[in-house]
Every structure is written in structure tokens, then in C-alpha cells.
Amino acid sequence: xDNILEQAYSAESFRRQGHELIDMLAxxxxxxxxxxxDVRAIPWLDPDKQLxxxxxxxxxxxxxxxxxxxxxxxxxxxxxxxxxxxxxTTPTLPVTILSSAVTAALNQGMGVYEMGMVGNTxxxxxxxxxxMKLGFGREASGxxxxxxxxxxxxxxxxxxxxxxxxxxxxxEDGKRLAVLVSEEAHYCIDRAARIMGLGSEGIIKVPxxxxxxxxxxxxxxCYQQAVSEGKxxxxxxxxxxxxxxxSYDDLEAIASFSQQHNIWFHIDGAHGAPAAFSPKYKHLxxxxxxxDSVVVDYHKMMMTPSxxxxxxxxxxxxxxxxFSQRAQYLWTEQESEEWYNGGKRSFECTxxxxxxxxxxxxxxxxxxxxxxxIEQLYGITTTFAGLLSSNPNFxxxxxxxxxxxxxxxxxxANQDKLNQNIRKLLLEEGRFYIVQTVLSxxxxxxxxxxxxxxxESELHTLxxxxxxxxxxxxxx
Ligand SMILES: Cc1ncc(COP(=O)(O)O)c(C=O)c1O
Numbered sequence: 001x002d003n004i005l006e007q008a009y010s011a012e013s014f015r016r017q018g019h020e021l022i023d024m025l026a027x028x029x030x031x032x033x034x035x036x037x038d039v040r041a042i043p044w045l046d047p048d049k050q051l052x053x054x055x056x057x058x059x060x061x062x063x064x065x066x067x068x069x070x071x072x073x074x075x076x077x078x079x080x081x082x083x084x085x086x087x088x089t090t091p092t093l094p095v096t097i098l099s100s101a102v103t104a105a106l107n108q109g110m111g112v113y114e115m116g117m118v119g120n121t122x123x124x125x126x127x128x129x130x131x132m133k134l135g136f137g138r139e140a141s142g143x144x145x146x147x148x149x150x151x152x153x154x155x156x157x158x159x160x161x162x163x164x165x166x167x168x169x170x171x172e173d174g175k176r177l178a179v180l181v182s183e184e185a186h187y188c189i190d191r192a193a194r195i196m197g198l199g200s201e202g203i204i205k206v207p208x209x210x211x212x213x214x215x216x217x218x219x220x221x222c223y224q225q226a227v228s229e230g231k232x233x234x235x236x237x238x239x240x241x242x243x244x245x246x247s248y249d250d251l252e253a254i255a256s257f258s259q260q261h262n263i264w265f266h267i268d269g270a271h272g273a274p275a276a277f278s279p280k281y282k283h284l285x286x287x288x289x290x291x292d293s294v295v296v297d298y299h300k301m302m303m304t305p306s307x308x309x310x311x312x313x314x315x316x317x318x319x320x321x322x323f324s325q326r327a328q329y330l331w332t333e334q335e336s337e338e339w340y341n342g343g344k345r346s347f348e349c350t351x352x353x354x355x356x357x358x359x360x361x362x363x364x365x366x367x368x369x370x371x372x373x374i375e376q377l378y379g380i381t382t383t384f385a386g387l388l389s390s391n392p393n394f395x396x397x398x399x400x401x402x403x404x405x406x407x408x409x410x411x412x413a414n415q416d417k418l419n420q421n422i423r424k425l426l427l428e429e430g431r432f433y434i435v436q437t438v439l440s441x442x443x444x445x446x447x448x449x450x451x452x453x454x455x456e457s458e459l460h461t462l463x464x465x466x467x468x469x470x471x472x473x474x475x476x
Contacts, residue, residue, distance in 0.1 A: 017065055017066060018101075020066050021066060021069065024066065024069065024070060024073075025094075025097060028073055028078070028080070029080060029094055031080075031081075032080040032081060032082060032091070032451075032453055033082055033453050037431075039081060040078070040081070040083075040429075040430035040431055041077065041078055041081040041083045041084040041085075041086075041430060041431065041432055041433035042077045042078070042084075042427065042430045042433045043074060043075055043076070043077075043430055044427050044428050044430050045075065050075070053075075057071075077433060079091045079092075079450070079451070080092075080451070081433075081451070082451050082453045082454045082455070082458055083431055083432045083433065083454070083458055083462070084433050084450070084451055085432065085433060085434050085447045085448060085449055085450070085451075085454065085462070086433040086434055086435045086447075086448065087435060087448060088243070088271055088300045088301075088404070088448045088450060089299075089300075089306070089450065090299060090300060090301065090302070090303050090304065090450055091303070091450065091451045091453075092303060092304065092305045093303040093304075093361055093365075093369075095360055095361065095364050095365075096303065096304055096305050096357040096358075096360060096361060097305075098360075099356045099357045099359075099360040100305050100357060102356060103352055103353045103354065103356050103357070106353065108353045109349070109350045109351070110123075110342040110343070110346075110348070110350070110351040110352075110353060111341070111342055111343030111348070111349040111350060111351070112341050112342070112343060113338075113340040113341050113342075116342060116351075116353060117340075118353070118356075119342075119353035119355055119356065120339070120340045120341070120342045121340065122353075122355035122356060122359045123142075123143050123144045123342065123355045124141065124143075124339050124340075125359070126144070126310065126355050126358055126359055126362075127141060127142035127143060127144065127310045127311075127312055128140065128141055128142070129362075130142075130296060130310050130312060131312045133276050133277060133367075134273065134276050134285065134288050134289055134294065134296075134312065135276070135288060135289030136289050136312065136314055137289075137314075139314065139315050139316055139317075140312060140313060140314050140315070140316055141312070141313060141316025141319070141339065142310055142311050142312035142313055142316070142319065143310075143311060143319065143342060143345050143346055144298075144308055144309060144310055144311075144346075144351075144354055144355050145309050145311055145346050145347065145348065145351070146307045146308075146309065146347075146348060146351060146352075146354075147297070147299075147306070147307040147309050148186070148188065148268070148270035148295055148297045148300075148309050149186075149188035149191070149192070150309070150347055150348075151270070151295035151297075151309040151310075151311045152186075152188050152189055152192050152237075152266070152268055152270075152295050153188070153191075153192035153195060153196075153347070154311055154322060154346070154347055155266045155293040155294075155295060155311060156179060156189075156192045156193065156196060156234075156235060156237075156266065157196065157322045157323075158264075158292075158293060158313070158318055158319065158321065158322045159179070159234050159235035159264035159266060159292070159293070160177065160196060160234050160235075161318075161321045161322050161324075162234075162264055162292075162318065162321070163177075163232070163234040163235075163263075163264060164177060164232070164234065166197075167322075167324065168324075171197060174230075175232065176198075176201065176202065176229075176230060176231045176232065177196075177198050177202055177231070177232050177233075177234050178198060178201070178202045178203070178204055178226050178231040178232065178233050178234070179193050179198065179202065179203060179204065179233070179234060179235045179236070179237060180204045180206055180219065180222055180223065180226070180233055180235070180236040180237065180263075181203065181204070181205060181206065181236070181237040182205070182206055182208055182213070182214035182237070182238075182239050182242065182249060183205040183206065183207055183208055184208050184212050184213075184214075184239065184242040184243075184244060184245065184247065185205075185237060185239050185242065185268060186239075186242070186243045186268060186270070189203075189237055189268065190203050201231075202231070204222050204225075204226055204231075204233070206218055206219060206222050208247070210398065211245075211247055211398050211399075211401075212242055212244070212245040212247040212398060212439070213242075213247045213248065213249050213250065214238065214239070214249040214250070214254070216249070216250050216253035216254060216257065219236070219253075219254070219257045220257065223257075223261065233261070233263055234263065234264060235263060235264040235265070235266055236254055236257060236258050236263050236264070236265055236266070237266045237267070237268060238251050238254040238265065238266070238267045238268070238291070239267070239268050239272075240267055240268070240269040240271075240272045240273050240275075240284070240285050240288065241271055241272035241284075241401060241402050241404070243271065243404075244404075244406065244437045244439065244446065245397065245398060245400075245404060245406055245437075245439065246271065246272065246400060246401055246402040246403065246404030246405075246448075247398075247401060248272060248275075248284045248285065248401050248402075250287075251267065251285065251286060251287030251288055251290070251291070252286055252287035252290070253287075254287070255287050255290035255291065258290075258292075259290075264292045264293070265290065265291045265292050265293075266291060266292060266293045266294070266295075267288055267291045267293070267294045267295070268295050269285065269288065269294050269295060269296050270295050270296065270297040270300060270309065271297065271300050271301060271402070271404075272284065272285070272301070272402055273285055273288065273294060273295075273296040274296065274300075274301040274302055274370055274374060275374055275378070275402065276288065277367060277370040277371045277374055278371045278374040278375050278378075279371075280375055280378075281374055281375070281378055281402075284401060284402070289314075290314075291314065292313065292314050292315070292318065293311065293312065293313050293314070293318070294310075294311075294312045295309060295310070295311055295312075296309065296310045296312070297309050297310075298310060298354070298357070298358045301370075301373065301374065301377075301403075302358060302361070302370055302373075303361060303369070303370075303373060304354070304357045304358050304361065305354070305357055307352075307354065308354035308355070308357060308358060316337075316339075317337055319345040320337050320344060320345060322345065323344070323345070323346075323347070372452070373452050376452040377402075377403040377449050377450065377452060378402050378403050380403075380449055380454065380455075380456065380459070381400050381402065381403045381404070381405055381447075381449050382400065383456055383459070384405055384447065384449065384456075384459045385399060385400050385405055387456075387459060387460070387463060388405070388407050388463075391463060392410075393409060393410055393467055393470070394407050394408070394409060394410065394463070395407060395408050395409075395410050397439055397444050403448055403449045403450065404446065404447070404448045405446070405447050405449075406437060406439060406444040406445065406446045406447075407444060407445055407447075408442075408443065408444045408445055409422060409445070409466060409467075409470045411470075411474070415442070415443075416442055416443040418470060418473055418474070419436065419443045419444065419445055420436060420443055421469075421473050422445065422466055422469045422470055422473065423435070423436045423445055425469045425472075425473070426465065426466070426469065429465075431465070432458075432461075432462050432465060434446065434447050434462070435447075435448075445466070447462075
């Protein structure tokens with residue numbers, strides 16, 4: 001076949017490559033629990049070398065896609081490895097690798113119903129189900145957006161729309177809006193507030209307690225201080241849980257405060273809201289149903305590929321006020337609440353049909369798979385915390401509430417540097433992947449147990465590896 005486009009669209013070569021790709025990915029998945037030394041969680045290469053490699057690759061003669069994919073896999077971090085314990089990225093359920101292929105093949109837009117007839121409908125079904133699981137009433141509804149950062153920005157915009165007319169009239173002179181949030185909240189909240197023009201003065205950071213939870217006893221004081229400075233507080237944000245430590249704020253207390261002052265209550269539940277699927281852990285999100293809006297990342301604790309974030313509103317109608325604009329070529333009426341025209345409520349116009357991934361999980365395995373995942377991961381983290389507490393070489397930063405735990409190797413001197421270097425050696429070796437964070441000004445090692453296939457045995461090995469690296473570093 002001579003024509004390059006005919007060749008590129010050939011269904012037959014797709015069929016052949018597709019079969020080969022599935023075999024390749026199945027081999028990758030089969031290694032998930034392998035104990036072979038060559039199976040690494042991260043094949044670390046420093047950024048300059050990585051860049052040089054791909055710049056050279058780009059100049060080479062045309063390649064077979066399968067060779068390219070093999071190379072990409074070999075050079076990437078592998079979240080399915082049972083020794084991957086770093087950031088909160090989920091080892092996607094294999095069935096969602098298949099649903100992602102369907103999503104890519106169909107390439108639906110979602111802004112307008114015709115372009116996403118199934119996708120827009122699945123978003124409604126999925127977000128209303130999640131809302132019900134979180135304890136909201138029938139009025140609750142939502143949609144799916146591209147990530148927790150965008151979800152939180154959208155929620156803050158909704159809060160602003162409820163409390164001011166900035167969307168239409170811009171900021172009037174002297175009017176200063178503000179949001180109240182825990183100092184441990186994800187940086188995207190701060191960024192969202194700045195994008196909205198609130199400036200650094202508009203982000204009021206409420207201090208945290210020893211467990212890194214918002215000090216709700218200080219909320220009133222922070223609020224009164226803001227009011228006395230002439231600020232109009234439009235929103236209070238609760239975390240369920242925080243990124244660094246996985247801490248859950250006291251949502252009931254924040255709800256009472258927000259009701260008392262008639263302020264929008266938003267919850268960043270990107271990581272921890274799916275605890276609602278577990279009878280054992282749902283107490284952590286007690287009060288979530290009192291929020292005006294909640295963000296939940298399906299791609300963190302719900303085994304779904306990135307990006308897929310539910311933004312849920314207690315009063316579904318609130319979502320339509322966020323972006324009131326005319327787009328005649330898409331919708332004839334902006335004011336009407338048409339759930340099926342996705343672009344009316346979301347920031348995006350074109351957007352992937354990511355709802356299919358989470359829907360496929362529900363339809364294939366039922367909701368118990370989410371309960372099991374939460375219970376396995378939160379449970380094994382408690383076990384890990386026990387191992388750390390009983391080992392005199394380690395110091396636990398706090399008792400973990402979910403699957404995120406921070407700790408450090410004890411040392412007489414230079415403890416921060418030692419822990420940073422331990423993590424660097426682990427990274428370069430690549431067998432385990434863990435990260436680090438700073439808590440109260442000190443460096444801690446940070447583990448997020450995201451893979452339900454990780455067992456206690458890997459956790460013992462991790463601690464031995466850390467001890468080995470520490471001895472080496474102390475000796476040199
Ligand atoms: C609590 C929390 N909120 C928001 C985000 C940002 O979400 P995303 O990475 O989906 O934009 C994160 C990411 O780690 C997070 O942990």
C-alpha cells in the first residue's frame with residue numbers, strides 16, 4: 001500500500017499490533033508481583049540523559065510502534081510494581097486499560113450531548129452514585145473533570161459565583177475575596193485562589209494540629225481576623241485527606257462553622273473521600289454530605305487511569321452558575337440546566353470520556369472492589385506503622401489515618417540530609433520507589449501504599465534496605 005494515510009488507518013495492521021500490544025502489557029502486568037531482581041519500580045535516569053536519549057531516538061529511521069512502546073515501558077516508572085510506594089498514583093485495574101482503548105478509539109468530545117451521548121450520561125450516573133455513597137440527598141449531582149487541581153479550581157469558582165458577581169462584573173475596587181484552608185492543603189488550592197485573582201492575601205491558611213489536621217478551634221479567629229481586614233470570605237475548604245500525611249480534617253466541625261457564617265463549604269477529597277466505600281473507614285469522612293461541593297479523584301484510590309475527577313455538588317443546580325456564557329454554536333440556551341451538555345458545567349470543551357473507565361469497573365466487579373482496595377491499603381499501612389514503631393531505628397511522624405505514612409531514620413546529627421540521601425540511593429537503585437516530604441520544617445520519608453498486591457514482606461525488605469543505606473551513608 002503506497003498511500004501513507006491508508007496505511008496509517010489500516011484496520012488489519014491495527015489488529016496485528018493490538019494483539020501484540022496486549023501480550024506485551026500482559027507480560028508487564030504479570031511482573032507486578034515478581035520478586036526477580038531485574039523487576040524495578042523505577043528505572044532511574046537523570047533528566048538530561050533521558051532528554052538526550054529521546055532526542056537521539058527522534059532522529060532515527062521510522063520504528064515499529066511495538067518497539068517504541070517496549071522502550072517507553074522500560075524507561076518509565078512502573079506503578080503496578082508491588083514495590084512502587086511513592087506518589088498517590090494508582091496501579092490501574094487491567095480492565096481499565098481496555099476501556100481506555102475504547103475511549104481513545106471513539107474519541108468523543110463531551111462538551112455537547114451529540115458528541116458524548118454515552119459519556120455525558122455515564123458522568124451523571126457515576127457522580128450521582130458517588131454522591132449517594134457519600135451520603136448526599138437526591139438533589140446532589142456532578143460531572144467529571146480533568147484532575148483534582150481543575151476540580152478544586154472549578155469548585156472555588158462555584159463558591160465565588162454563589163457569593164459574588166465577579167464572574168460578570170469583575171472585581172470592584174477595594175473588594176477583597178478570601179478562602180480559608182488548612183495549611184496542609186494541596187498546593188492546587190493556593191494556586192486556584194491566585195488564578196481567581198485573590199492574591200496571597202486571599203488565601204488564609206489555618207494552622208494544623210500534631211496530626212496535621214486543620215485546627216478547627218482556630219477557624220472563628222481566622223475568620224474574624226479576615227473580616228476585620230475587610231475581606232469577604234467566600235469559601236472554607238476541608239481536606240479528606242491531605243497530600244503529605246493523608247490527614248482527614250474534622251468535617252463536621254468545618255460544616256458547623258460554614259453554616260454559622262453562611263460560607264460555601266468545599267471538600268478536597270481527591271485522595272481520601274473513597275473511604276466512604278468501606279464500612280470500616282467511612283467514619284473518616286463523617287460530615288462530608290454537609291459540604292456544598294466535593295472533589296474525588298477516581299484516578300487515586302479508585303484504580304482508574306488519569307485523569308478522572310468527580311466534582312459533586314450538594315445542590316446539583318449550583319454547577320450551572322459557575323460558567324455562565326454563551327456558546328451559540330454548541331448550546332442554544334445557556335441558562336437551562338441541561339445535564340447532557342457537559343461543557344456548560346465543566347471548564348473543558350473537548351474532554352476524554354473518562355467516565356467509561358470507572359463505569360467499567362463498577363459493571364465488571366461491583367462496588368466491593370473499591371471497599372476491598374481501601375481496606376487492604378489502609379489496613380497494611382497500619383501494619384507498616386506498627387513495624388516502624390517497633391523498630392528503634394525509625395521515628396514515625398504520626399499515626400496514619402489512611403495509606404500515607406511519613407517516617408524517618410533516626411540519627412544523632414544531620415538527620416534531614418541522611419534521610420534525603422537514603423531516598424536518593426533508593427531511587428537510583430530503583431527496586432523500591434518512595435518519596436520524601438517536609439513536615440514542620442524537617443525531612444521525612446513518605447510512603448503511599450497504593451498497590452493492593454504489596455505485602456508485609458516488601459515492607460520488611462524496604463526497612464532493611466533503608467537500614468542498609470543508612471549504615472553505608474553513616475560509614476562514608
Ligand atoms: C489532596 C489532593 N488534592 C488535589 C490533588 C491534585 O489532584 P490532581 O493531581 O488530580 O490534579 C492532589 C494530588 O496529589 C491531592 O493529593
